[in-house]
Amino acid sequence: MKKPIVCQIKKKKYYLHKITWIDITGDEGHADTDQFNKMNYTTLITYGFLYSKDNRIVRTFSTYDTEDEIFSGRNVFPIGCIKKIEKVLIN
Numbered sequence: 001m002k003k004p005i006v007c008q009i010k011k012k013k014y015y016l017h018k019i020t021w022i023d024i025t026g027d028e029g030h031a032d033t034d035q036f037n038k039m040n041y042t043t044l045i046t047y048g049f050l051y052s053k054d055n056r057i058v059r060t061f062s063t064y065d066t067e068d069e070i071f072s073g074r075n076v077f078p079i080g081c082i083k084k085i086e087k088v089l090i091n
Contacts, residue, residue: 002089009069014049016088021081
């Protein structure tokens, strides 16, 4: 049976997730129409513990203090940029 990867800080549990999301691609150089038409957004993957999620944003962290509610490696994703969120499970 597969189990989630979880960290516990005080009495709260946080689960590791794989987030597939879309990022903006930008360029400040000169380009002709052919080069411009070939530009596209980038699809990225981030692994992080899910801190919170609502209808606007998803918050994650990757580093935490084992004793206190102190987080780093923090990200805030607009919901519209997220393609998929999956809980990470291991054997």
